Amino acid sequence: MTVQSVTTLGGTASHIKVGKVAHGLLLMTWTTSPTPDEVAFEAIKAGIDSMPPGVKMLLNSSEFYSPEFGPASLELLSRFYEKYPDEENLRRSVTDINAALRGKKRLDLFECARIDPNFTVEQTIGALAGLVKEGLFDHIGMSECSAATLRRGHAVHPVAAVEIEVNAWSMEPETQSVLKTAEELGVAVMAYAPLGRGFLTGQFKKPDDIPEGDMRRNFIRFRNPEYFQHNLTLVDKLTEIAEKKGVTPTRLCIAWVASLGEKVIPMPGSRNAKRTIKNAYSADTKVTKEDSDAIWQIINNYEVKGDRYFGVGPQAVHLWG
Template sequence: MKTRQLGTHGPQVSLLGLGCMGMSEFYGAGDEKESIATLERALELGITFWDTSDAYGPHTNEELLGRTLAGRRDQVFLATKFGIVRDPNDPTKRGISGRPEYVRQSVEGSLRRLKTDVIDLYYQHRVDQTVPIEETIGAMARLVEEGKVRYLGLSEASAESIRKAVSVHPITALQSEYSLWTRDPETTGTLAACREHGIALVAYSPLGRGFLTGAITRPEDFAEDDYRRLNPRFVGENFQKNVAIVDKVKTFAADKGCTPGQLALAWVLAKGEDIIPIPGTKRRTYLDENAAAVDVVLSAAEVAEIDAIFPPDSAAGERYQANMMGFINA
């Protein structure tokens, strides 16, 4: 596996990361045995930039990684997040907290569940609009001073929040959704702000929550507990309109001699040396397919052609349902 530098002042990490969320929640029933096998396969492939959060499960995803990494923690660059507060009685309810005391409480819980003494990259999962971000970053910076955290990150933060954050402590990475059908970092100015301050863009859902692989043909195929059943891009007329995007991906991929998913990942990788995609999967088969995307090289002309086929507003529907839209780009 090739590597890429995580921001101007960050370390080298695997060119592809691994999003671990789906192993524990949101994408239907989990299979712990297969999830662990997938994590072990990732190590074999050199995919060692792993992403989790205390919100996934909640907590159970961190616990899964902690068990898997026992005795081999030093083989992985481990990223986790805090800030989304889940209601233990109603998993559909969630809040945001960036209070300094909550930062402290959260990191101690993550360290315990991950069975580690230090977190390599600690993100604020969502910006708390009721707490000045300078206060939250100040609390996170103290964790760096104490050796509990190595690098700091933000997730789904606006350009304004990024600039406020870096005035307190260097930010190594911004995690935001970025793919052929989600170009928000380009259009909202967040990618420009990242480049202004030497911050890497860590692209989550680079496969459009699986849609860009071409494997999703009917919304009815989702399990009852798969949250994509409620996602605006996966329902009704939006679904049918977005299928047309996938058809174009399939055609271009066939001409390139790769799978649609590999083309989608290759496009993200080609958009800048400061961008690192973290496709999520819970199965070894898809992990192997994703890993091969690093060998799909797109020329500047091909990237321009793909950009023309998929302009920033090409996807139909908001990327999150209404009750979650308030948690992004704060």
């Protein structure tokens, strides 16, 4: 069987069909115990193979997805494409990402992880547009940007996708603004952490349930016991909706994020092949108006404790640039 829910990216990539659920690779390498290649490859390939003919699964990697901020994730992808070659080879002239991928996979879309405060977005996107013209990669994305910045960047060069956190415990006003602006501009939204980094699935009952060395132990919502217990109420409420619907909280959360727009692509991470496939199928779950209204009622009437990262405010980690 193949998944049925498909969408397209935006801007210059609007012709590219992708599954409605992407695959985030961060946790495969950003850990003290990296996922073995054979396990990671099985999980990646399972998602790719679940796509219909002519449809790609969006894989989200980075040049800094490792505890040392090194290219371990890209090197993992390079090894994957050595085993499962892609017909498009990466040009040798691409800089660090090109070197990490070793020419085994073409760089399709590039995005800066944050908005550089030292340059205007017009300068940054203008420079990237020049690299596109040189043929170093094909499409420009943006990440952790505000709605206003997205609009400014898109005016310089069509933005194919914007990456922001989208889930039931991070539905900030700016999140909603970016979603609205992206829809208006025809830009795809790569919605990372649709499961609240696993918290919304109910798998964690206390901070100690998080494995040693797991990056989530650094985040204020996970490491602060008071915040953790308070926010479990949100999980309980979402679980009630899922049980009433006859699905798992995981499936509900992914399906709900996917329902937020035609080009909104939830991007859960997984190190397990079976879980990757289940995640990919989640967007096929129909979210009714009753479901959506119930989730929004929870969001609008429940105050989540703790910010999205380290408890030091958005400026410290350059959010909503």
